[in-house]
Amino acid sequence: MYGNPPDLPKVMAETGQKTFQLTFIQAPRGGGGCTPTWDGTAPVSEDTAVARVIDGVRSAGGDVSVSIGGYGGRNLGQTCASAEDTANAYQQVIDKYALRAVDFNLEEPAYSDPGAVTKELRAAQILQHHNPGLYVSVTTVAAPGGTTPQGQNLLNTAKSLKFAPDNYSIMPFNGFQDVGAQIAVLEAFHGVLMNTFGWDSATAYAHEGASLMNGRSDFGEYYDQADFQALLDYAIGHGMSRYTFWSLNRDRQCTPPDNGQTSGTCSSVPQNPWEFTRLTAQFAQRTPALKAGVAVSQPVPARLPAQADQGAGR
Template sequence: MATTRRLSPVRVTIAVVVAAAVAVAGYAGFDRWHSARATERQPAWFAAYTDVTATPVFAFEDVKSTKGRNVMLSFVVADHDDACSPTWGSYYSLQGAADQLDLDRRVARLQQQHGEVGVSFGGLANDELATTCTKASDLLGAYRQVVDRYDLSTVDFDVEGDDLTNRAAGERRAKAVAALQEERRAAGHPLAVWLTLPAAPTGLTEDGTTAVAQFLAAGVDLAGVNAMTMDYGAAKGSSQSMYSASVQALQEVQRQLGVLYQRAGTPLGDDSLWHKVGATPMIGQNDVRDEVFSLSDARKLNAWARDRGLGRMSMWSLNRDTTCGSNYVNLSTVSNSCSGIDQDGLLFADVLGKGFGGGIVAAASDVTEAEPSATEQPTDDPRTSPYPVWDQDASYLEGTKVVWHHNVYEAKWWTSGDLPDDPVLSAYETPWQIIGPVLPGEKPVEPLTLPDGTYAAWSGTKQYDTGARVLFHGIPYQSKWWNTGDSPEASTSDPDGSPWVRLKDAEVRRILDALASGEPAPSATATATPAS
């Protein structure tokens, strides 16, 4: 998220993430264990980001609603002249903010009204401390200085831009945060740590998943990953709503977290993973001109998030939670002090925060523990599967559909021996795309057939040239090369070695339409396409 001094550029995510969730039913004891674990967690909470260095100064301590009472103060970054000194937005030292902005006093005033604060490090416009402070002890000291001064129970690392692509800085950050968290826990003052990362409908970028992996490898007990559901750019479909794009992004983030925790040796169930997901939309006009997050989007996202059990809801920003005045004419340009839409007297904080009744302080007591997982996978029955059950010894052409663990997958390219539900983070790691679950009552999909005589029936003694078409039990096939004696039926288990390829259903339908209109079937030397 940008500070008020600079607008965020369009973050167009190129990482394409495969939706690889596996539907697993049953296992009552496992479900009961998850339910018991869920009751031990602290309630989900809401806190809006507040830009401390915004001009004019925003009075976050002047609480407009109960949902605006918890705030995430933003952003602590490195001093331009002193790499290891924490500052607010690079403009004020911690003491300078107390002297010139009355920040410490205003925080105390908010706390008098039963409000709570967290602090966010980073943002887009400046250097996060780990990027410039290369000495481990100094970096730890800088983080400790902020946490101690404001007596924090929750910190947030908004890592984006150059800070996110800097892998060495990511390692330093993770190790320092792990050490600080251990210090606080040993002293009886636990510290909740959130990573806030750019997200698209395809999920976190590769740099984002790396940042999470670095924290887990360093031993950080992550409270969760907060997805910036904003500024999608080309990653959002032209007709897709901001609500729909946000839901898609959060679903992918939750799935990616499952893979990351599994790889880190701490497997978690779905409920626990959702509790580790946060959402932060940019209210009203986004930095991308054609993207506007409306109050309707906010209502729907809030309802969906509560239903899924997200652990956190935030927004960028509390400073902007008001209708622009008449002096602000160009509403398609982001304002630092208004949303750019007519809010009709409503507050985004009230809409997004509905049902998120937990507190920032209480949430710090959550501890992540590995959870037992179901040891058995559902068995696929060919009699109730719409497509053939995946076989590790078979090869599959692009477009081929299979069933595995009660889900339908489609091959994106030729594959053999690759598990359809192998947990992956990005599309290039798997040749399979999940289509959806096997539905109740489904039966094997019968391939489309053509009337006898449309093409000659296959004969084991006849020679066939490239492009020749035949019928085998009414199913049309086309020859890929000269052959004789090779049954088209073998193409199912050995699509590469077989000289035959079954025509796609769409092509068969075109032939049927042509026949129904009295037209002849396409030439036997027409170009063939593989079957779906």
């Protein structure tokens, strides 16, 4: 079991959170290839453990999305021969789990490979065409100007392809010291979306999302419940379409509450269990399903450190 995952139906009952995003689908480690795997190690075609988790969530009245990519892994767009092959590989995941939503989490190293980015986005466009009603989001990196040059290339590539995902989310942590800086970068990204796609303000907000990190970040920033509440108010007040965080596994207090380290299983801030998740549930109550969430690692085979991410990837 990776990351000490909680029991999702139990969390659902205690918080009202209904949607979860499982991460990450990647290319096989080592030899590469065009076969979808969980975390680069366990072929989706052989999976039974994640399928049981999904069945449990759906039996309790919820649903899941799946996140593709993630930091440090190899996207299938880097290893498949074409966009069509990449889409066929991701289609296997959609068919296996009867998915209604997917998230393309585009970070390093795929993020800096323009060819891979083009294949990923074209694959996403193909999936939209072949799966009517599929909710497609793109999660990527934040920077003080809204996004990085690589992120701007991603947006420009989507525009050139005439690819229109339902949402673009950025991750305003790791370098953003407080909630004011987080809101500022979301405002900057809002401007980037308007300028890139020619959208008016309301349309840009309706395609914008935030993927947060609860408690202590990788860079040692601390984001507490009040920060998340301020961002929740901002997201709802501006008509944003996603509000997510990494991760549900971390949505509980460490012992001691702060040991000066970033943990994958606790938040490093004083809290009761699932306080951050309850905020995503509030957002979900005001938006369509599968647009809000939290990250959480799931019980899977030892070789499969897959994660469940209620609504956004990391």
